Amino acid sequence: MLNKQILNLVIESLKEIGEEDKKPELLKVDKTTRLYGQNGCLDSLGLVRVISNVEEKISEILKKDIVIASEKAMSQRSSPFLTIESLTNFIVELLNSEENA
Amino acid sequence: MPEVIIITGSRKGLGKELCVYYLEKKNIVIGCSRGPSAIDDPNYTHYELDVADERQVVKMVKEVSRKFSRIDILINNAGIASMNHMLLTPLETVQNIFNTNYFGTFLFCREVAKVMVRKKYGRIVNFTTVATPLRLEGEIAYANSKAAIENFTEIAARELAEFNITVNAVGPTPIPTDLIKNVSREKMDALINRQAIRRFGTFEDLVNVINFFIDKKSDFITGQILYLGGVNK
Numbered sequence: 001m002l003n004k005q006i007l008n009l010v011i012e013s014l015k016e017i018g019e020e021d022k023k024p025e026l027l028k029v030d031k032t033t034r035l036y037g038q039n040g041c042l043d044s045l046g047l048v049r050v051i052s053n054v055e056e057k058i059s060e061i062l063k064k065d066i067v068i069a070s071e072k073a074m075s076q077r078s079s080p081f082l083t084i085e086s087l088t089n090f091i092v093e094l095l096n097s098e099e100n101a
Numbered sequence: 102m103p104e105v106i107i108i109t110g111s112r113k114g115l116g117k118e119l120c121v122y123y124l125e126k127k128n129i130v131i132g133c134s135r136g137p138s139a140i141d142d143p144n145y146t147h148y149e150l151d152v153a154d155e156r157q158v159v160k161m162v163k164e165v166s167r168k169f170s171r172i173d174i175l176i177n178n179a180g181i182a183s184m185n186h187m188l189l190t191p192l193e194t195v196q197n198i199f200n201t202n203y204f205g206t207f208l209f210c211r212e213v214a215k216v217m218v219r220k221k222y223g224r225i226v227n228f229t230t231v232a233t234p235l236r237l238e239g240e241i242a243y244a245n246s247k248a249a250i251e252n253f254t255e256i257a258a259r260e261l262a263e264f265n266i267t268v269n270a271v272g273p274t275p276i277p278t279d280l281i282k283n284v285s286r287e288k289m290d291a292l293i294n295r296q297a298i299r300r301f302g303t304f305e306d307l308v309n310v311i312n313f314f315i316d317k318k319s320d321f322i323t324g325q326i327l328y329l330g331g332v333n334k
């Protein structure tokens with residue numbers, strides 16, 4: 001449930017940026033789309049925008065104030081910014097751990 | 102249109118005066134400090150927090166962003182000083198100073214810039230001091246923390262330029278506030294004698310620089326450190 005919701009927020013954020021920057025490849029993304037790094041659809045500035053966009057949506061919709069680029073994100077063996085799915089999973093984990101904190 | 106302005110360290114001193122000044126100009130001002138605020142104005146909101154507390158800062162900025170959908174200007178004024186010889190400075194003092202001055206500035210810049218990036222507009226003003234370029238003896242931890250802020254300002258300016266966000270810093274000379282009330286007259290005179298223009302700074306001197314940095318027309322001014330009183334790096 002939460003997973004699907006976050007997935008949609010991430011995809012929505014990418015689409016918004018795709019529309020703004022007229023980048024059609026960002027309009028037809030799915031779970032498996034590579035985000036950042038080799039063959040990724042975002043450069044570092046693009047990633048910065050997606051992250052701030054997603055954080056805002058989470059704050060607005062779920063009323064949760066999280067920082068995605070946390071120590072935890074940066075120290076993971078495989079980067080959470082690799083694909084849409086890995087980012088989604090990472091955010092869900094972050095939200096769940098906030099819940100339990 | 103009124104601008105949405107965050108001013109840190111707004112309980113007293115220059116931060117408080119800045120809040121009052123921008124409120125009088127009909128802006129929306131959001132301030133913060135560890136203690137409660139004495140400003141009573143419908144366009145002012147106060148957060149009681151420590152600028153080095155990541156959770157609290159994130160919460161505040163996200164709340165402000167939800168409420169106003171934008172943050173036009175960030176003034177990172179909160180700061181503490183300690184006047185001590187290096188050999189008489191406890192590590193904890195250095196940590197406290199870096200927590201408030203550098204980490205606080207870093208956190209507010211990071212969180213507010215996320216909001217500004219989405220609007221592709223923003224003005225950030227950080228605070229340094231003439232003690233840094235003058236390599237002032239007796240203020241090692243304070244001057245070091247401001248040196249970090251200066252370098253941060255220069256790099257952040259580059260990282261945020263793409264989004265039409267400017268990041269600059271103002272470096273005041275001594276301005277009579279609580280911050281410098283314990284410095285001896287002798288030390289103060291010696292410091293002021295090293296300025297090109299030898300007098301105390303005033304709030305008006307400071308606000309003049311800030312107004313220049315935050316002006317919409319100053320979109321080609323970024324990564325600059327501007328000292329008052331004719332002090333150079």
Ligand SMILES: NC(=O)c1ccc[n+]([C@@H]2O[C@H](COP(=O)([O-])OP(=O)(O)OC[C@H]3O[C@@H](n4cnc5c(N)ncnc54)[C@H](OP(=O)(O)O)[C@@H]3O)[C@@H](O)[C@H]2O)c1
Pocket residue numbers: 109110111112113114115116117133134135136137150151152153177178179180181182201205228229230231272273274275276277278279280281
């Ligand atoms: N006055 C000068 O001569 C001079 C010269 C050069 C540079 N500056 C710079 O100008 C800025 C303002 O200085 P000032 O003279 O106005 O100092 P001040 O009178 O001592 O006021 C400092 C303000 O910052 C707040 N503050 C301190 N630590 C904080 C923290 N951890 N979290 C949140 N708020 C905090 C204080 O409120 P709480 O105690 O309630 O937290 C207070 O409102 C500083 O950055 C300073 O370095 C001043």
